Amino acid sequence: MAFQQTIKNKVSFTGIGLHSGADTTITLRPAEAGTGIIFHRTDLAPAVSIEATAENVVNTRLSTTIGKHGAVVATIEHLMAALRGCGIDNAHIDINGPEVPIMDGSATHFMEAIRKAGTATLSKSRKFLVIKKPITIIEGDKKISVIPSRYFKVTFDMSFNHPAVPSQTKHLVFDEETFSGEYAPARTFGFLAEVEMLKANGLARGGSLENAVVIGDNGVINEEGLRYDDEFVRHKILDSVGDLALLGHYFFGHVKACKSGHDLNHKLVMEILKRTDCWKLVEFTTKETSSVFTLPLPELAWQEA
Structure with a gap:
């Protein structure tokens, strides 16, 4: 069967948000099968977890923003494309600000780092x-x-x-x-x-x-x-x-x-x-x-x- 995948090792990125202008660090961590992609706003107390699903989209002006309980994570589309391109079904993403770093404006830095971190095959099939x-x-x-x-x-x-x-x-x-x-x-x-x-x-x-x-x-x-x-x-x-x-x-x-x-x-x-x-x-x-x-x-x- 075709099995779900996660990243093998943690990997971090630091950069500026395209729209917010804020310096932000994100860390991708392995996740169990069936978890999906979840962003965790670690700068908030308590931290807020936001699943990367269409139902959680709160803004689509110039980028895609997800939100929950008043917390948001903006400009997720390049990172989501990189995860999809690397075959990652499940990952925890810790982020200490309201926007994913823009890096060089593409998805290349994300994909290269995810590949370097490696992938792990899980026991649950992919639908x-x-x-x-x-x-x-x-x-x-x-x-x-x-x-x-x-x-x-x-x-x-x-x-x-x-x-x-x-x-x-x-x-x-x-x-x-x-x-x-x-x-x-x-x-x-x-x-x-x-x-x-x-x-x-x-x-x-x-x-x-x-x-x-x-x-x-x-x-x-x-x-x-x-x-x-x-x-x-x-x-x-x-x-x-x-x-x-x-x-x-x-x-x-x-x-x-x-x-x-x-x-x-x-x-x-x-x-x-x-x-x-x-x-x-x-x-x-x-x-x-x-x-x-x-x-x-x-x-x-x-x-x-």
Whole structure:
């Protein structure tokens, strides 16, 4: 069967929060099977534990924030994408502030450290959510849908009304190596004209050219330029992987997004959870572990969970 995984050893990160501007340290610890991903606000007395689930999302403006009992953890999407990319089902995350560090604006630092910490296979099987019927959400010119697929896929169409940002489309068939090498390094981005407005509204206080791609009137102002010609849409897919991880299960389905963001990603996850007639949970009778979600369904024996 495909078994759940956790990290093998503790690993810590320290950095600045993109929006809060606060220095924060987080520590990932191993967790038992069935725990899921849980954030613990250790700076509060008593500490508050917040499960990384769609039901606990309290804000989706420019990032994804979860909260419980008045405590929040913001900008979790890059770390969640890294955990998903490394095949981690269960982990405790101690954090001494309200926002996950932004690091360099990508998921690479998180993935590299998690891989260095190692993974441990647990005794409980992993359940997969398999999409059976399409689900679509449309808001104006924004759209996101999920349709049945033998793989986990994300197709993203990105378009901004800005001369320096061309329309971009990218298609990901998810597996750890592809995500790690081609999507995790893609950095968050923003427009120079919006920076002062964001800071006036208490956002982007920790933003800099060291942790974000900044776009001016004539193009990218970062001295090193872009890591990929289509880095913007790659980062949109990275964000989508992190937001979709709040579904609570690895899943088989093809997500198609057009001008989507954290808010629409979250609404799709909530709609999937509500529409129980559109999916089923399955367990695989294979000896594969974390790589099983990249294999085509017909090549695996499965049964309803």
